[in-house]
Amino acid sequence: MGRIHPVILCGGSGTRLWPRSRASMPKPFLPLVGHETLFEQALSRAADPMVFAPPMVVTGAAHLAHVEAQLGTGRDGLVVVEPAAKNTAAAIALAAHLLAADDVMLVCPSDHHIGDPAAFVAAARAAAALAGEGWLVAFGITATAPETGYGYIRRGEAIGDSGHRIAAFVEKPDLARAEQFLADGGYAWNGGIFAFRAGDYLRELASHRPALAEAVREAVAHGRREGTRFHPEAAAFARIEGESVDYAVMENTRSAAVVPASMAWSDIGNWQALHEARDRDAQGNVAIGRVELVDCRNVLVESDGPRVSAVGLSDVIIVVDGDEVLVTTAAGAQLVGKLSGAANQTAS
C-alpha cells in the first residue's frame, strides 16, 4: 500500500469560540492549545513522510490567505479553493477527483485538537489498512464522558484485528442516552475523521447522491490549476446541494467500518471544551495575558490587552478580545455562538 493522502478540510466559522474566533480569523487558524494553530497541528500530525503523502487542503476563498500563510513556503501539497461552502461530501469529492482511484485518503477536520498524535498515526494506519480492502472507515473515538454534543457510532461485527462494521450512526443523544452509550461500551464518538480509497468514495457518492457526484465531477473537469491551487469551476459547483459525508455516504454504504482511536481528542467545540483541552493549574484555572485571580476555581481567562482581575468565581470563562468582552459560565458556553456579537459578524 502507498502512503496515506491527508485531506484537511478547512471551513467553518467557529462562532462558539467568539470573540477570539472571528469571521476574519476563524478557529482553525488560532493557536488555541499550545503555540501552533489547530490547522498547523492538523498538518503536523500527518506530516511523517514515511506514512503520509503531502497534504491536500480544501478551503474557501475567505480562508485562503490564512491557509497558505500557515502551510508555509517550500511545503508540498495542493490547496483546493471552493467557490462556495458546500459541506463535507462535496469537499471530499473534490479531493478524491484530484487523487488516483487507489489512493487512500485520510479526511481530517482542521479545527480539532488531538493530545496524542502518535495514537492518531496508529489509528490512521489501521484505518488505511481497512480502506485498502475497500472499506469506508470512520475513526471511532473512545468515549470518555457522556457527551451530548457529539454524534456516536455503534460498533457491529468485528473485521480483522481492531476494526468493526458500523452498526449505526447515532445523532447527538440526550444525557440519559449518552450515559447509556458510555456504560454499554459499544459506542464511540464520531470525530469526522475518515479513511477510504478515492475511487471507493466517488463510486459510493455516485450511487447514493448521483447529482452531487456529477456536479463535482464537472466542477473538477472544468476547473483550473494555478501553481499549488486548484479552482473548481464555479457554475457546476454552485448546483451542489451541500450535505455532510455522514449523511450522503457513510450512513448509506454497506462498506462502513470503524477503527478505535484513543488519542485525547476534542473538537474544541466551545470555550469550556477548550478550557478542558488546556493545561490547567492546581485550581483548574488557565490564565493567558495580564490576569489576577483571587479565590477562583476552574476559571479560564484570556485577554489580548486589558488586565483582567477576577474574584471568587467558579466554572466561569472570561475572554477579552479587542472591543469585545465575553463572560460565561461553563454551562453557558454552548450558547456563545448565538450571541449578537458572534452571530452578526460579516463574513469576510
Added chain:
Amino acid sequence: MGRIHPVILCGGSGTRLWPRSRASMPKPFLPLVGHETLFEQALSRAADPMVFAPPMVVTGAAHLAHVEAQLGTGRDGLVVVEPAAKNTAAAIALAAHLLAADDVMLVCPSDHHIGDPAAFVAAARAAAALAGEGWLVAFGITATAPETGYGYIRRGEAIGDSGHRIAAFVEKPDLARAEQFLADGGYAWNGGIFAFRAGDYLRELASHRPALAEAVREAVAHGRREGTRFHPEAAAFARIEGESVDYAVMENTRSAAVVPASMAWSDIGNWQALHEARDRDAQGNVAIGRVELVDCRNVLVESDGPRVSAVGLSDVIIVVDGDEVLVTTAAGAQLVGKLSGAANQTAS
C-alpha cells in the same frame, strides 16, 4: 436657631469600587447612582436655602479640581484644602474653627447614597434641634439587614420626641451579632453623619484630644484664605495624629445623642452595595453601556467602551474601565480593594 451649616467631607479613595473609582477620579466624583455624582448629590440634598447655609467642603489638594468643578460656578461656600489627610476629627475641627461657635454643623460624607433626600432633611432638622441644646448628635440609620460592614449605635434613654442618648458605639459585628442587633431593634447603623454646634465640638475635642485640637487651632490661625479656598498652615497640620471623630469625640463625650434616620441609605462600600442601590430590572440585572445578557440574574455590568456579552451568570459583577476588566462574585466584592490594580495605584 439659624440655618444648618453643611460640612461635606471629601476625602477617601474608594478603592473597593476600582476600577471605576481610581486615584485620579475617586468615588465621590463619579455618577454611580443616577446622573449626579455622589458629591453633587451630597450638595443637592443640603441645598434648600430655607434650611441650610452654603456648604463648607473639606478636601485634599488631590481632589480640589474635582471639588471645584462639581461645586459649579456662582455657588456660595468655602473649600478647606487639607495639606494632608488626617481623618475626620481634624477635618471637622478645621470647619468648626471657620464657623461661629453657635453655628450648628451637619457633617456629611460625600461618598454615600441616600435614596430619600426628604427623610434626610427631616432627620437633619431633628438632629440640629438637639444640637442647639448642646448635644453631639449622630444619625442612627435604621438597620434593614444584618450588615457586618457597618458600625452600630446602641440607643440609650430617650431625649424629647425622637432622640436618644447613645448607650454605646459598637464596632463592625460578626453575622451572629448583627442578626441579634437587628432582632433587638435598639441598634442603628452609624453612617458617619453628625450634627453639633461648632463650639461644642471644639470644646469636646480639646477636652479629649488636646494636642490634636491645639494643632488644628494653630493650622487655622496661621492659615490663609484665597477667594473661596482656605489653606490651613501645613507645618502645624502635619503634627496631627489622624483619628476619626467617632474615636476622638463621639465615644468620649457625655453629650452623645442619636436621631433616627430612615432614608434608603447606603455607603456604596463596594460593587455589590452599589448594585443594590441602583434600579434593577425584573431579573435583578443592571446593564450600563453596550451589554448583552443571556440567562443572567442579579448581574451588574458596566462598560465604558467594549461590548460585554454575559451568559448564564448569577450574582456577578462585571466592570470594564479603560485597560482594566473586573469580574467578581457579589460575595467577592469586598476583596476588590486588595487587588493589585486597586492597591498599587499611584495617588495623584
